[in-house]
Amino acid sequence: MKKSNEEYIKELKKEMPQLEIYTQKEERLIYAHATFPVEYKWILQEDYKYLPDAIIVPESEAVIAELLAKAKQKKVSVIPYGGGSGIVGGTIAEEQEIMIDTKKLRKFEINPTNCTAVAGAGLTGAEFENMLNEKGYTSGHYPQSFQSAVFGGMAATDAIGTFSTKYGKMDDMVNSLRVVLPDGQVLSTHKAPRKSSGPDLKYFFIGSEGVYGIITEVEMKIYPLPEKRVFEAFTFPDTHSGLEAVRNFMRQGIRPPVVRLYDEVESESKIRALGYEKGMCVIFLGYEGLAEMVELERKKVKEICLAHGANYKGEEGGNKWFENRFSTKGMLEYDREKGGTADAIEVAAPWDKIENVWKEMRNVLEPFCDYVDCHFSHFYHTGASVYVIFHAKADDDYQGEELYRKCLKLAVEASLKNGGNVSHHHGIGKAKANWLEEEHGEAGIYLMKALKEKIDPDKLLNRGVLGL
Numbered sequence: 001m002k003k004s005n006e007e008y009i010k011e012l013k014k015e016m017p018q019l020e021i022y023t024q025k026e027e028r029l030i031y032a033h034a035t036f037p038v039e040y041k042w043i044l045q046e047d048y049k050y051l052p053d054a055i056i057v058p059e060s061e062a063v064i065a066e067l068l069a070k071a072k073q074k075k076v077s078v079i080p081y082g083g084g085s086g087i088v089g090g091t092i093a094e095e096q097e098i099m100i101d102t103k104k105l106r107k108f109e110i111n112p113t114n115c116t117a118v119a120g121a122g123l124t125g126a127e128f129e130n131m132l133n134e135k136g137y138t139s140g141h142y143p144q145s146f147q148s149a150v151f152g153g154m155a156a157t158d159a160i161g162t163f164s165t166k167y168g169k170m171d172d173m174v175n176s177l178r179v180v181l182p183d184g185q186v187l188s189t190h191k192a193p194r195k196s197s198g199p200d201l202k203y204f205f206i207g208s209e210g211v212y213g214i215i216t217e218v219e220m221k222i223y224p225l226p227e228k229r230v231f232e233a234f235t236f237p238d239t240h241s242g243l244e245a246v247r248n249f250m251r252q253g254i255r256p257p258v259v260r261l262y263d264e265v266e267s268e269s270k271i272r273a274l275g276y277e278k279g280m281c282v283i284f285l286g287y288e289g290l291a292e293m294v295e296l297e298r299k300k301v302k303e304i305c306l307a308h309g310a311n312y313k314g315e316e317g318g319n320k321w322f323e324n325r326f327s328t329k330g331m332l333e334y335d336r337e338k339g340g341t342a343d344a345i346e347v348a349a350p351w352d353k354i355e356n357v358w359k360e361m362r363n364v365l366e367p368f369c370d371y372v373d374c375h376f377s378h379f380y381h382t383g384a385s386v387y388v389i390f391h392a393k394a395d396d397d398y399q400g401e402e403l404y405r406k407c408l409k410l411a412v413e414a415s416l417k418n419g420g421n422v423s424h425h426h427g428i429g430k431a432k433a434n435w436l437e438e439e440h441g442e443a444g445i446y447l448m449k450a451l452k453e454k455i456d457p458d459k460l461l462n463r464g465v466l467g468l
Contacts, residue, residue, distance in 0.1 A: 001023075001053045001054070001096070002053060002096050004074055004075055004076050005053040005054065005076055005096065005098055006053075007074060008070065008071065008074045008076045008098065009021060009023070009053075009054050009098075011070070011074075012056070012067075012070070016063070016066075019056065019057075019058065019063070020056070020057040020058075020059075021054055021055070021056050021057075022054060022055040022056075022057070023053070023054045023055075025051070027055065028051045028052055028053075028054070028055065029048060029051065031052060031055045031081060031084070031099055031101070032048055032050060032051050032052060032093060033048070033084075034084045034085060034086040034087070034089075034090070034091050035084070035085055035086065035087050035332075036086065036087050036088060036089040036090075036092070036429070036431060037087070037335050037341050037342065037343045037404050038089065038401050038404055038405070038431070039089070039092075040335040040336060040341075041335075041341065041397045041398075041400050041401040041404070042401075044336075044338065044397045045397050045398065050092050050093045050094050050096075051093060051096065052079065052093035052096065052097055052098060052099045053093075053096045053097070053098055054098050054099070055081070055098075055099045055100075055101055056098060056099070056100050056101065057100075057101045057103070057104055058100065058101075058102075058104065058105075059104045060104075060105070061105065061178065061180060061186065061216040061217070064100060064102075064180045064214055064216060065180045065184040065185070065186055066184065067100060067184075068180055068181070068182060068183065068184045068214070068461070069183060069184030071098070071460055072182060072183050072184065072458070072460060075458055075460065076098055076460065077095055077097040077098070077459075077460045077461075077463050078097060078098050078099070078100055078460055078461055078462070079091050079093060079097045079098070079099045079100070079210070079462055080099075080100055080102060080152070080156070080210040080214045080215075080461075080462060081099045081100065081101045081102065082101075082102055082103070082121065082122070082149070082150040082152045082153030082154075082156075083103070083124060083145070083148045083149045083150040083153055084148065085145040085148045085149045085153070086153065086157065086426075086427065086429060087343065087344070087426055088423070088426050088427050088428060088429030088430070088431040088432055089429040089430040089431040090157070090209050090210070090427055090428075090429030090430065090462070090465050091429075092429075092430055094430075094464065095463065097463070100214065102121040102122050102150065102152045102214065102215075102216070103122035103150060104122055105120035105121040105122040105123075105152070105216055105217070106120045106122050106123055106127075107119070107120035107123075107217060108120065108123065108128070108131050110131075110132070110135055110137065110222070112135075112137075114191070115221060115222055115223070116175050116191075116219050116220065116221060116222060117132060117137065117139070117219070117220055117222045118217055118218070118219050118220075119151040119217070119218045119219075119220060120151070120216070120217055121150060121151055121152025121153075121155075121214075121215050121216050121217065121218065122150050122151075122152065123150060123151050124146070124147060124148060124149060124150050124151075125141060125142070125143055125145070125146040125147075125149055125150075125151070125154065125161075126146050126147050128151065128220075129141070129142070129146075132222060133225065136224060136225055137222040137223060137224060137225060138222065138223055138224075138225055138226070139167070139173065139220050139221070139222055139223075140161070140163050140166065140167030140173070140223060140257065141154075141159075141161040141163075141167065141170075141173060141220070142161040142162050142163055142325070143159050143160060143161045143162070144162070144325070144326055145159075146161070146326055147326065151215075151218045151220075152214070152215040152216065152218070154170055154218075155170050155174055155177065155205070155206055155215050155218045156205065156206070156207070156208060156209050156210050156215055156427075157170075157207065157209055157425070157426065157427035158170050158171050158206050158207035158425060158427070159425055160378055160424070160425040162258060162260075162325055162377070163257035163258055163286065163288075164257075164377075164378045165250075165255045165256055165257055165258065165259045165378070165379050166255050166256065166257035166288075166289075167223075167257060169378075169425060170206055171203065171206050171207065173220050173221050174202060174206060174218055174219065174220060174221075175191060175193070175219045175220065175221055176188070176189045176190065176191045176202060176219040177189050177202045177205055177206070177215055177217065177218055177219070178215070178216045178217035179205050179212075179213040179214065179215050179216065180213055180214045180216055181212070181213045181455055182212075182213060182455055182456035182460060182461045183455070183456075186216075187201065187213065189201045189202040191219065204451070207427070208466070209427050209428065209429065209462060209465045209466055210461060210462040210465065211452060211456070211461060211462045211465050211466050211468050212451065212452065212455060212456070212461070213455075213461070214461075226288035226289050226290075226294075227289065227290050227291045227294075228287075228288065228289070228290070228291040228294045228295075229286070229287070229288040229294075230286070230287050230288075230294060230298065230315065230318075231258065231284065231285065231286045231287075231315055231317075231318025231319050231321065231322050232284075232285055232298070232312075232313070232314060232315045232317075232318045233274075233276075233282060233283065233284050233285070233313040233314065233315075233316070233317030233318050233321075234282070234283050234285070234302075234305045234310040234311060234312055234313060235267075235271070235276050235277060235280035235281065235282050235283075235310060235311045235313060236261075236280060236281045236282075236283065236305075236308065236309060236310050237280060237281075237309050238264065238281060239261070239263045239264060239281050239355070239358070240355065241281075241308045241309050241310070242261045242281050242283050242308070242310075242376075243261065243351075243354065243355065243376065243384070244308055245283075245304050245305045245307075245308040245310060246259055246261060246283075246376075246379055246384070247351055247384075248304050248308070249300065249301050249304045250379055250380070250381060251381065252300070254297055254300050254301060254304075255297075256285050256286060256287045256297055256301060257286050257287065257288055258284065258285055258286030258287075258318075258321075258322075259283070259285055259376075259377070259379050260283065260284045260285075260321065260375060260376070260377045261281065261282075261283040261375060261376045261377075262281060262282050262283070262373075262374075262375040263281060263358065263362075263374040263375065263376075264279070264280075264281055265362075265371075265372070265373065265374065266373040266374055266375055267280065267281045267282045270282050270317070273320075274313070274316065274317045274320070276311075276313060276317075277311070280311070282313075282317065283305075283310075284317060284318045284321040285301060285318060286318060286322065330342070330391070331343065331344065331389065331391070334391045334392075334393075337393070338396060338397060338400075339393055339394040339395050339396050339397060339399060339400040339403075340391075340392070340393050340394075340400060341391075341392050341393075341394070341400045341401070341403055341404040341407070342389065342390060342391040342392070343389070343390060343404065343407070343408065344387050344388070344389045344426070345361070345387070345388045345389075345390070345408065345411040345412065345415075346385055346386070346387045346388075346423065346424045346425060346426055347361075347385065347386060347388075347412075347415040347420040347421050347422065347423065347424055348378070348380075348383060348384065348385040348386075348420060348421055348424040349383055349384070349386075349415070349418070349419050349420035349421070350382055350383040350419065351382065351383050351384065352419075353383070353418060353419030353420060354376070354383055354384045354386060354420075356418040356419065357386060357414070357415050357418045357419060357420035358374055358376075358386045358388070360414040360415075360417070360418050361374070361386070361388040361411050361414045361415055361420075362374055362388065363414075364410040364411065364413075364414045365388065365390045365407055365410055365411055368392055368403065368406065368407055368410070369390045369391055369392040369407065370391050370392060370393055371390075371391055372388065372389065372390050372391075373387075373388075373389040373391075374386060374387065374388050374389070375387050378424065378425070385424040385425070386420075388411055390407050390411070392404070392407055408431065408432070412432060412435050413435070416435060416438050416439065421439050422435045422436060422438070422439045428465070428466050428467070429465055430464055430465060433464070433465070433466060433467035434467065436466060436467045437467070445467070448466065448468060449468060452468045
């Protein structure tokens with residue numbers, strides 16, 4: 001253990017004897033990795049590369065404030081830890097940092113008048129949604145990591161769920177935050193729905209991945225449980241036709257919660273399983289809300305899809321998608337295999353760039369991969385997001401790590417070159433930090449670094465994430 005960390009832990013044990021602190025190697029190994037594909041390769045290699053010196057599990061925001069204030073005094077580096085579902089290397093203890101686990105922050109409060117509910121940073125998406133459902137509400141937030149991701153982490157990475165076209169990303173859903181700053185000060189952003197009093201401070205922290213502070217509470221917008229929910233499917237002659245149909249109904253303000261369009265290659269297995277026409281692209285759509293609104297949206301979407309050459313396939317395919325929507329089995333099985341590696345690289349681009357981004361990312365990856373899947377699942381008035389999922393195999397886990405890094409580089413640089421960005425909702429972590437300046441530009445990185453240097457001059461909080 002580093003000397004500064006040892007002194008820090010010793011002092012905490014003396015002054016806060018009830019504080020939960022883990023220092024055994026087995027305990028530290030559990031926290032040492034999230035689900036970054038390279039971390040799977042490290043697990044399968046000999047000794048794990050990076051272990052935190054200790055894990056602290058505070059019971060309250062006040063304790064976190066005290067921990068950070070003491071860490072600043074002792075020059076101790078800290079990593080906030082949530083559900084451990086991140087896939088971009090955002091919690092790698094490269095310098096034996098101390099981890100602060102936020103999962104005991106489990107506050108839940110609902111304000112039906114304001115249509116909001118507060119989630120403690122340690123509540124998972126599933127726990128929060130179940131508590132809302134019991135009271136007749138929903139947040140509409142169903143990420144694929146629903147069962148494990150916690151609200152502190154989801155806000156810090158600006159996460160998204162499968163019903164995003166109606167409900168949005170975390171930056172649309174969050175009304176206010178409570179955050180502990182690197183020196184132990186506690187910030188509570190205002191709960192007013194809109195502001196014209198300087199920058200909206202919550203956006204300094206949504207997507208910041210813990211470099212500016214530790215999120216302790218997230219106030220979310222909530223909605224009454226839907227009166228009706230329906231899923232259905234269409235097939236299109238090609239990806240372009242499907243994208244044009246979606247762009248057409250999006251620009252008219254029609255926003256079905258679920259819109260998932262699979263390109264010609266990824267559609268093959270789904271079409272085969274469902275018995276649809278070969279060579280087509282498939283799209284799954286989901287609607288929910290007031291029954292009359294659901295039926296009106298379905299009617300208008302069907303008209304637009306048919307006008308773009310689609311075939312209506314009924315509800316079976318959409319229902320099957322809904323039943324399996326949280327599965328990540330395919331990628332994880334590849335990551336666990338000797339030399340195997342897989343990842344979902346998710347980027348976004350304007351409408352006039354998204355097709356080139358998709359095609360070029362696929363083109364650069366295919367020569368190095370066993371297969372590449374691509375689908376579009378988050379749509380906006382001005383553009384869309386594409387998932388490019390690669391599965392590749394090398395001879396051993398050391399080569400598997402190298403192959404992963406090569407594929408990631410090819411994919412991200414193809415996106416940037418063709419008008420896309422670095423990440424849409426998984427965050428940057430350390431995996432994608434090298435490309436941040438290409439997206440934000442020199443002035444953008446200057447602003448991000450200036451804020452970091454002002455509030456955390458010793459760079460103690462989540463050092464190296466976001467390239468900061």
